[in-house]
Amino acid sequence: MTDLAVDLDLPAAEPDDPHAIRIDNPVDGSLVGRVAMASREDVTAAVEAARAATAEWAATPAADRGAALRAAAAAVRGRADDLAAINEAETGKPAADAKEGVLAGAGTLEQYAELGTVHRGRSLLGAVSATDLMVPEPRGVAAVLTPWNDPVAVACGLLGAALVTGNTVVYKPSERCPHTGLLLGELLAPYVPDGVLTSLPGDGSVGAWLAESPVDLIAHVGSSEAGRAIAKAAATTGAKVLLENGGNDPLVVDADVDPRWAAAQAATGSFANSGQICVAVERIYVHRAIAEPFVTALTEEAERTGLLPLVDRAHRDKVHDHVADAVAAGARLCAGGVVPDDPGSRYPATVLADCTPGMRVLREETFGPVAPVCVVDSFADGLEAARTDRYGLAATVLTRSMEHAQRAWRALPVGTVKVNAVFGGAPGGAAQPRGASGQGYGYGPELLDEMTTTKVVHIEPAPGG
Incomplete structure (x- = not known):
């Protein structure tokens, strides 16, 4: 030692x-x-x-x-x-x-x-x-x-x-x-x-x-x-x-995008650096028209990703508490969600489906490799759900519609809006976070x-x- x-x-x-x-x-x-x-x-x-x-x-x-x-x-x-x-x-x-x-x-x-x-x-x-x-x-x-x-x-x-x-x-x-x-x-x-x-x-x-x-x-x-x-x-x-x-950054997935591509974007946003990124994807709103193949593909991404290190056990406990709270409230555990029996503080890439607004995993910043998915009936519903939050750091929208993209970046009350890429941007940009x-x-x-x-x-x- x-x-x-x-x-x-x-x-x-x-x-x-x-x-x-x-x-x-x-x-x-x-x-x-x-x-x-x-x-x-x-x-x-x-x-x-x-x-x-x-x-x-x-x-x-x-x-x-x-x-x-x-x-x-x-x-x-x-x-x-x-x-x-x-x-x-x-x-x-x-x-x-x-x-x-x-x-x-x-x-x-x-x-x-x-x-x-x-x-x-x-x-x-x-x-x-x-x-x-x-x-x-x-x-x-x-x-x-x-x-x-x-x-x-x-x-x-x-x-x-x-x-x-x-x-x-x-x-x-x-x-x-x-x-x-x-x-x-x-x-x-x-x-x-x-x-x-x-x-x-x-x-x-x-x-x-x-x-x-x-x-x-x-x-x-x-x-x-x-x-x-x-x-x-x-x-x-x-x-x-x-x-x-903190941030509780939303990802809104429109009906007109390829669900497997969108799932790969969601996995990158949710699981990169074990989800321990200020602008990580924290909550996902997917259009009902592509929800089933999207969740299936996202689950496959999580299973391929496997166990990821979290900074310490106290943080892992917090992440798992959010997952356990969601499952107890009716969320469907599609991947991960089980604390491994090892001496470190690793946690599996986790996908939760059928999430609802009252769950802590949607209301609070989880800051771990967790992808909670809510199904919405329209792009407008997803955008409204994404807007309804006390945080205002960043948000991502995946859509082929220029109209929807324009509506989204103007409507989302956050410092950074990304369209069709969960990470990236030109050098020299500077944003002001909002709210909490x-x-x-x-x-x-x-x-x-x-x-x-x-x-x-x-x-x-x-x-x-």
């Missing part, structure tokens, strides 16, 4: 530390490592160090901040295999997929290195004798709290945008992948001055202490419950809040605007000057 924290020279916990974060491998249950949690005093010290570093870092030329990010990106690329292997050990994310996330994160750092140097204000047309400007400035100290399902890619986006615009950062990675997050922080920190980037390991209590601290910006990707708590804390401190939180899913741009060039605040400057010559 090894302890990854010791191997990586991270803040390993003492053997008798009752507050240590223990990570077990989701596949075989073996110990990955034990990390010592940050204390309230550590949080205070990190915020104070970040505050002390704000003036110098804000005054650093944007080109120099961009150069620092490019160098940090190269360091991340150089350790991509290590980061991927650690991510796989902690969360079960396959190493090849994890490496894609690491390289995406390095690419995002490089993009913000370029975008940050050309992020600009505006000149205004006032009196010819005056100068009027709108100038972007750093917000100050940013608290960045990131998730476990794609830890490097998400963190690099928020950290890169915050740092290149001149903010200092206190970074808390998820307690479900502390080794991955802390190693990422160690790779980035040498390229910025002391105090500009501090990484703190910890659970929700550490995140709460950060949210209550005198910071200027809180950027959080994670659960809606945590997001609500952060927003409440920020209402007291006055911090700007960026939230990308959060607020603010969380990626793309617009994230630089979120990370800065605007000052209007009016300059007139003094009399006699």
Whole structure:
């Protein structure tokens, strides 16, 4: 038995530390490592160090901040295999997929290195004798709290945008992948001055202490419950809040598409990364005309997929509770739905048919490899069911009708609508989640605007000057 924290020279916990974060491998249950949690005093010290570093870092030329990010990106690329292997050990994310996330994160750092140097204000047309400007400035100290399902890619986006615009950062990675997050922080920190980037390991209590601290910006990707708590804390401190939180993303399947192709799309959306993706397909509304062959094909997809690793047993229990609740309420279990007898935290790709609106699997974010299917009598009924939800992250529509596609993207109250592809999109896009899913741009060039605040400057010559 090894302890990854010791191997990586991270803040390993003492053997008798009752507050240590223990990570077990989701596949075989073996110990990955034990990390010592940050204390309230550590949080205070990190915020104070970040505050002390704000003036110098804000005054650093944007080109120099961009150069620092490019160098940090190269360091991340150089350790991509290590980061991927650690991510796989902690969360079960396959190493090849994890490496894609690491390289995406390095690419995002490089993009913000370029975008940050050309992020600009505006000149205004006032009196010819005056100068009027709108100038972007750093917000100050940013608290960045990131998730476990794609830890490097998400963190690099928020950290890169915050740092290149001149903010200092206190970074808390998820307690479900502390080794991955802390190693990422160690790779980035040498390229910025002391105090500009501090990484703190910890659970929700550490995140709460950060949210209550005198910071200027809180950027959080994670659960809606945590997001609500952060927003409440920020209402007291006055911090700007960026939230990308839970989703309950619908898939609407029209009568005019090939049911086997639609089932393959649904399987990709529901089972990729074990369903542990913010924009995973969480609920499916299929037209009655193709429902039977669709469910049959989706069941075959699930059976081929088999067992998938979930991040830990607590999360697997939650996923299974949703499935069990649906079956008890009358859903038909077509595939999966049985907890395996093994030491890890794997769960089978699962298909539920005959689902009804009151089931938890439709009302709440399951965040696992579960495809709950509801049959609807018309495209309009499916669209209305998809619209009726408190979340507003993303949605997908499969249809050959341009009329239906147009109606859908205009009607769905979500940040991202995808037509005929559950994943994909051009680079550079940026969406704002709605409802319980959060607020603010969380990626793309617009994230630089979120990370800065605007000052209007009016300059007139003094009399006699």
